[in-house]
Amino acid sequence: MDPVIVVGAGPVGLTLSLALAAQGVPSVLLDEGPGTEEVRLARTVVLREDTADLVERLGAAHLEKDGLRWSGWRSMRRKQLVRDVPLGPGHGGSRDAETSGDVRDFGDAGDSDARSGLSLPAPLHIPQHALASALRAAVAAAPLVKLVPQSRVDTLEQDRDGVTVHTKGPGTTWWRGSYLVGCDGARSTVRKLLDIRFPGRTAVERHAVAALRAELPWPDEAVLHRQPPWRGGGAEVSARPLPDGVWRLDWLLPPRGELVTPEALIARIRDTLAGWCGETPPYELLDTGVHTLHHRLARRWRVQRAFLAGDAAHLLGALGTQGLDEGIRDAENLAWKLAHAWHHRGGDLLLNSYQAERRAAVAARLRAADQSLPILRGGGGLRTLVPGTVRGHDTLLADGHLGHGALGAPPSYSHSPLAPPHAEAHTTVGTPPGAPVADVRVTAPDGTAVRLRERLGQGHPLVILVAPGTGVWDRRHWLTAGIMPRLVEAVEALPSPAELLVTESYPGASAHTVLLVRPDGHLVAAFAGVRPAELLAAARAALGGTPGAGGGDEGGESDENGEGGDGERRAARAPGPRERVHADRSARIN
Numbered sequence: 361m362d363p364v365i366v367v368g369a370g371p372v373g374l375t376l377s378l379a380l381a382a383q384g385v386p387s388v389l390l391d392e393g394p395g396t397e398e399v400r401l402a403r404t405v406v407l408r409e410d411t412a413d414l415v416e417r418l419g420a421a422h423l424e425k426d427g428l429r430w431s432g433w434r435s436m437r438r439k440q441l442v443r444d445v446p447l448g449p450g451h452g453g454s455r456d457a458e459t460s461g462d463v464r465d466f467g468d469a470g471d472s473d474a475r476s477g478l479s480l481p482a483p484l485h486i487p488q489h490a491l492a493s494a495l496r497a498a499v500a501a502a503p504l505v506k507l508v509p510q511s512r513v514d515t516l517e518q519d520r521d522g523v524t525v526h527t528k529g530p531g532t533t534w535w536r537g538s539y540l541v542g543c544d545g546a547r548s549t550v551r552k553l554l555d556i557r558f559p560g561r562t563a564v565e566r567h568a569v570a571a572l573r574a575e576l577p578w579p580d581e582a583v584l585h586r587q588p589p590w591r592g593g594g595a596e597v598s599a600r601p602l603p604d605g606v607w608r609l610d611w612l613l614p615p616r617g618e619l620v621t622p623e624a625l626i627a628r629i630r631d632t633l634a635g636w637c638g639e640t641p642p643y644e645l646l647d648t649g650v651h652t653l654h655h656r657l658a659r660r661w662r663v664q665r666a667f668l669a670g671d672a673a674h675l676l677g678a679l680g681t682q683g684l685d686e687g688i689r690d691a692e693n694l695a696w697k698l699a700h701a702w703h704h705r706g707g708d709l710l711l712n713s714y715q716a717e718r719r720a721a722v723a724a725r726l727r728a729a730d731q732s733l734p735i736l737r738g739g740g741g742l743r744t745l746v747p748g749t750v751r752g753h754d755t756l757l758a759d760g761h762l763g764h765g766a767l768g769a770p771p772s773y774s775h776s777p778l779a780p781p782h783a784e785a786h787t788t789v790g791t792p793p794g795a796p797v798a799d800v801r802v803t804a805p806d807g808t809a810v811r812l813r814e815r816l817g818q819g820h821p822l823v824i825l826v827a828p829g830t831g832v833w834d835r836r837h838w839l840t841a842g843i844m845p846r847l848v849e850a851v852e853a854l855p856s857p858a859e860l861l862v863t864e865s866y867p868g869a870s871a872h873t874v875l876l877v878r879p880d881g882h883l884v885a886a887f888a889g890v891r892p893a894e895l896l897a898a899a900r901a902a903l904g905g906t907p908g909a910g911g912g913d914e915g916g917e918s919d920e921n922g923e924g925g926d927g928e929r930r931a932a933r934a935p936g937p938r939e940r941v942h943a944d945r946s947a948r949i950n
Contacts, residue, residue, distance in 0.1 A: 427486025710904025
């Protein structure tokens with residue numbers, strides 16, 4: 361079968377190709393650029409716990425050297441500290457900053473209200489060029505990924521069996537693939553060739569940005585200061601640390617007007633550093649820029665065998681939300697579905713679920729941001745007189761920056777078309793169906809003990825038995841002890857190979873609970889005991905039907921309504937010169 365064509369070698373395209381390779385699917389990665397990254401310290405990204413974990417699992421090395429996990433989050437308003445949130449390494453998914461973690465909330469009057477508990481998981485702050493370079497190094501070591509620089513797509517055709525694209529560049533040629541994914545950014549050529557609309561809002565927020573090396577009062581802590589009391593502070597300024605004493609500073613600019621000249625930016629820097637430090641400390645200015653944020657959402661994310669992901673499908677970023685986080689989640693969601701279809705010729709239900717799940721998740725994120733913007737950026741009015749307003753506004757902003765709540769938490773696919781119907785055997789655990797599972801410690805039947813996330817991304821479902829006391833078991837007899845033989849038999853009967861794991865405990869689960877987990881780590885269902893029939897039914901639903909059945913012709917699906925496109929008409933043409941060279945192209949790709 362032909363490889364998958366991935367257009368665009370930014371972080372999302374690189375992640376997708378690596379995720380496909382991890383599941384045994386070859387890909388051709390068409391890079392419009394020269395294959396190198398421009399060093400820009402003012403262009404950074406913040407990865408949440410789940411997305412940072414994914415790129416590290418895929419082989420992106422040295423992220424901890426090039427990036428920094430914050431030790432805390434500090435919110436201020438005027439001269440007052442509003443909130444101080446310690447951050448640290450975390451496992452088990454996101455937690456609400458209002459209900460967990462050792463959060464010191466100082467309120468409007470400055471009274472301390474300490475809450476005990478574990479620290480919240482720290483995001484990873486890293487320059488985008490460093491992240492892309494680490495992913496490129498992983499791609500270079502992946503034999504199933506062919507990276508082709510200076511290849512600009514200008515033609516895209518589809519038929520029942522695959523996708524054909526033409527590229528301009530030094531090696532102008534035609535390429536043949538089984539599927540195609542456009543990860544080519546906000547001005548996506550693939551999106552335009554597929555004639556997909558990209559409506560939304562322009563210039564939702566504007567920020568002046570500076571990267572500098574200086575010594576600030578909060579080493580390794582991220583700071584958000586609203587309404588700073590000094591001249592030139594503007595409505596909001598943030599400081600996010602990087603390694604080696606480097607900081608990225610962002611000043612929120614008025615929606616229109618204000619021209620950011622070099623002189624004005626230097627004045628902002630000096631005034632801000634003086635406001636935080638008492639006087640302007642020595643600093644080294646490394647990079648500057650103006651960052652304009654847009655909110656847009658593509659109408660469709662799939663046309664027959666072609667898909668969109670990352671900035672080609674959506675733009676967001678206001679109020680601390682991270683568009684790259686969502687792009688990496690796109691790649692993780694789509695990779696296992698393409699891999700299943702590639703290996704087993706799965707049907708349309710599975711492939712269509714990518715748009716159904718991911719577009720709905722990003723749309724909800726955009727709605728939450730759009731609803732919060734008038735509250736947070738409107739200013740004045742009765743809102744400023746309502747008790748608790750400062751803390752409420754700070755919670756919204758912290759959600760976006762730290763990855764919690766409607767603005768930042770990992771998505772749940774509770775209404776996915778892959779969700780199985782409820783059955784009496786289903787039981788309730790601490791994770792709702794469709795949500796990401798907790799990253800508990802698990803043991804494989806061969807005795808290997810790892811974190812659950814380390815078993816994700818390999819293209820197969822996971823079946824997890826909750827069995828307290830397994831630490832004293834003789835692992836040589838696991839498969840023949842207690843309920844294990846029946847569970848092993850049930851797992852072997854699933855429509856796709858699955859991995860059986862055992863855990864001592866899982867949040868909210870009683871002994872002998874059985875969890876079915878998708879390859880991307882989202883819970884399908886939990887069962888009270890070993891229920892072979894119900895487990896089989898849930899696995900079939902989660903995979904879009906049994907392999908090779910239940911999906912119809914995957915090449916004839918042109919939109920989310922299931923209406924056939926022109927794939928059948930194109931397939932009926934007499935072979936032309938492009939078709940005649942497909943065999944030669946496939947040989948060259950492989």
